[in-house]
Amino acid sequence: MDPTVCDIIDVLNSIAPPALAEEWDNVGLQVGDPGRPVKNIWVALDPTYQVVNAACQQNIDLLITHHPLIFKPLQFLDFRTPEGSIIDLAARHHLSIFTAHTNLDSARGGINDVLAGRIGLYDLKPLARAKEPQRFKIVIHAPREAEQQITRLLFQPPTETGQQIKGASSLMPVNGIVAHRPTGTILYEDQIRIEIEVVTGDLAPVTKALAEFQSENQIRYDVGPLIAPDQGTGIGRVGTLESAVDFKFLARNIKKKLNLRHLKLAGDPELPVKKVAVCSGSGASLLADFFACGAQVFVSGDLRYHDARDVEASNLGLIDIGHFASEHLIVSVLTERLSDIFADLKKNLNVKACDIEKDPFTVL
Structure with missing residues (x-):
């Protein structure tokens, strides 16, 4: 049985957790049917018309891109x-289209780690730490007969945010729990303990x-921040x-690598360089963040005239x-990583890098 789009998304989310995406970003499935079977996958930077058209001509089932197709809600x-x-x-x-954008930028082994590694940097740390959402653990004690009701309540219906509850969870039987009755009597009951984590x-x-x-059942639950x-x-x-x-040597080396x-x-x-931010x-x-991190050089893209003046003034x-x-x-890198993962999972998927993309800018 072929894996579905949803199955592939689970793997991609383990590589680049959606929680790492910036608030303004739109990551995840942009177009498609989560339940549709997948045999052929392409990986690309941009979901341009040329790339999507080529993917359709090649009978690709899922196109994975870095940049989103949809940035803002469509009216x-x-x-x-x-x-x-x-x-x-x-x-x-x-054709389904899935995007891993700023979450892939931030993730361990993501774009910034790859870029830093290609340049030859060691002892890597984030330039700006990810703002991960606060997580909470909920511990529920309930009679064993309530197990199925609680499971359906927590894991089957969507929450008000439109998402199913996901994350770490466990179900542990606790035999002989001491239950205190209002009358002061003690009764030993067969209970279960359920733990879930939520954002x-x-x-x-x-x-x-x-x-x-x-209010209608004899359960107890506790909530605590993690x-x-x-x-x-x-x-x-x-x-x-x-x-x-020196700075000139570093620049030439980066250009070559x-x-x-x-x-x-x-x-x-001639600026001496030992520490670099990317x-x-x-x-x-x-x-x-670059000025505060102690690095001598900042490597990036889309940098502006006044950025250069500010850096120049700071030596x-x-x-x-x-x-x-x-x-x-x-x-x-992502193509190879996915191919290895699916091979380990014994999934017969054809994952290829799109080879028709080029920089939109030309230097005369």
């Missing part, structure tokens, strides 16, 4: 617009449902070079390798 769907024409094309060919957005609807259930360990996740990375070099035709740099070419994609918003260095070059390297 209506006009097939004459660029977005609408892509959605129309994908729907007519039963802040799911806490209110879950506790509301439990409170309503509690302290999440540092996962080393976040936008950008800061790392050290094996040995100190990333196979770039050109790059831009600002700063003193941010895939557009890194201008992390300039303050630091800036290297703009371009948006496309800083992110496209994840395509081959």
